[in-house]
Amino acid sequence: MAAQRNFTTLLLHLPKQLNAMRSYHKSSIYVHWPYCTKLCTYCNFNKYLSAKGDDVEMQKCLVLELETMIRLTQTEEIHSVYFGGGTPSLAGPDTVVAILNSLAQLCNVPADVEISLEANPSEWHKFQDFKLAGINRLSIGLQCLVDRDLLLFNRSHSRECGLKALETGRGLFPGRTSVDVLFGRPSQTLESWREELKEITKACDSHVSLYELTVEQGTPLARSVKNGTVMLPNEDLVADMYLTALQELSRNNIHRYEVSNFAVSGSECVHNMHYWQGGEYIGIGPGAHSRISLPANRSQRLAVVHTPEPKRWMKQVLAYGCGTAKSEHLSSKARIKELIMTMLRTRQGMLYTVLDGLFPGYSSSAHDLFRQSDTISGLVEENLLQLDERGLRATDAGLNVVDSIVCDVFDCQDQAYDS
Ligand SMILES: C[S@@+](CC[C@H](N)C(=O)[O-])C[C@H]1O[C@@H](n2cnc3c(N)ncnc32)[C@H](O)[C@@H]1O
Ligand code: SF4
Structure with a gap:
């Protein structure tokens, strides 16, 4: 009798258990906000000058494209969400709410899912509202603590504003606030860099993304370097700057987990790790990239590039639900090459x-x-x-x-x- 009851109990619970064992089709979400209030001299990202930038229309189109992509891929669960740009902190927190609400209606969004926002320091007064909107991780575009360089780069914030943003960010998102820092900047010396790093590590929270300043073709910085009005440090000095940062950050328990990314243990960026390990992601917004699979063949990966120019992208989204510029199947060889490049840059390899x-x-x-x-x-x-x-x-x-x-x-x- 006891044995029969056990068997019946097992049968009763079987569907639930099977459901728990079933693996959901998961994807990360990248949302591109294309507007900036000022254009930085070194930047070649997909960005457009605008103080506010079609907030209502943009929000509507982002939600529409998200719905289309989730349905197309039959995504059932979200791995992480990342609002990038441009300057996504220029968007209203209601845009974040609209996108997260739409996601929650379409698929499972685990309660602890990482939801990051790239924030310009000058938007620090909106951080609290973004937290209320659902953001739980901040990536602050500090770049440096030197006013002369911030001016030269045409950044919209000062050193003081950068420090205020860091303090506000780490207060609201402790253990989940990152800073972007540039090195190899004009007239930077090893000594000035060491001093700046000391200040940054003292003020920062748990994560640093460290980028060597790259002179991108067609940017104002490239023109200034070419005509000699801006001089950059030589290759050897730049290499020494990287090693100095490595030392200074690890002295503060901020360890390298990827060539350009350093974190206190446990504060690594979940979203980026997902990219680097070949996870699927849906990009929405002008110029966003996606790496998706379709239900008919989950082992095949599709690379999608969305139309870069915001007005054209919006027109397409309103007409077709999606602003796709190009999509192609990736061969296994191309995928493995991409993975070698991203995985070998991580500590795990x-x-x-x-x-x-x-x-x-x-x-x-x-x-x-x-x-x-x-x-x-x-x-x-x-x-x-x-x-x-x-x-x-x-x-x-x-x-x-x-x-x-x-x-x-x-x-x-x-x-x-x-x-
Ligand atoms: C996607 S961008 C945009 C972030 C945000 N709009 C901002 O500027 O604060 C992310 C980071 O890339 C880095 N970056 C952009 N252009 C770069 C360049 N030419 N060389 C090196 N790093 C660059 C900056 O540190 C920037 O914060
Ligand atoms: S704020 Fe960021 S995206 Fe905008 S121009 Fe500057 S670096 Fe580029």
Whole structure:
């Protein structure tokens, strides 16, 4: 009798248990807000000058495109959400609410899901409202603490404003406030950088994204460098600046988990890790990129680029529900190349568990290939790479020169495809 009752209980609970075991189709969401109040001299992102920027129309179109993409991909659960730009902190918090409400109606949004917002320091007075709207992680575009450089870059904030934003951010989002910092700036010296880093680490919270200033073609900065009105530090000095930052940040328990990203343990950006490990994401908004799969074939990945210019994008969304400029199927070779590039830049490196999940059986052939490669063995001997049953990863020394290592691993992988 007892045995029969147990069996009946089991049957009663089976559908629920199966449901719990079922894996939902998950995706991250990236929302692109394309407007900025000032254009920075170094920037070549998809951004447009506008004080406010079609708030109502933009919000309506973002929600429409989100609904289309969620339905198309039959996404059932959200992994993370990221509002980027442009300057998404210029959008009203009601835009954040509209998007999160729409997401909650369409699929499962776990209570603890990471929801990040890129914020310009001059918007610090809106941080509290963004928190109320549902944002739980902030990425502040501090860039530096030197007024002369902020002016030169045409940033909309001052050093004082940057510090105020940091203080407000870490008060509202403790353990979940990040800062973007640029190095290799005009007239920066190693000594001034060290002093600035000390101030930044004292003021910052738990995460730093550290970027070497890149001179992008067609920007005002590129013109100033070309005509000699702006001088940038030489390559060796810039490399020393990176190493100095590495030391200074790790002294403050802010450790490198990706070449440009440093965090206190537990404060790593969930959204970016998802990108770097080949996770699916739906991008919405002008110029956003998506990496999605369709229900008919989950193992195939589609790369979608959305129309960059906001007015044209809105027209398309209103007409078709989606502002797609281009979409293409990615070959496995292209996907693996992309993954080598992003995963090798992380401390974890190329984890076989992750790669086997995306390409069943990957590790059994890749591991032999790596072991037999003279190039990989050479890099292991030089203490730049480590290879074991968990995968292939760059050492601390390797992460400092990771771009050249990535090329060698590409070559090794190419041989496998060519043979
Ligand atoms: C997507 S952007 C936009 C963030 C936000 N609009 C802002 O500027 O504060 C994210 C970060 O990329 C970095 N970035 C932009 N242009 C760069 C360049 N030319 N070289 C290096 N880093 C750059 C900046 O640190 C910036 O905060
Ligand atoms: S605020 Fe950000 S997106 Fe806008 S121009 Fe400056 S760097 Fe580019």
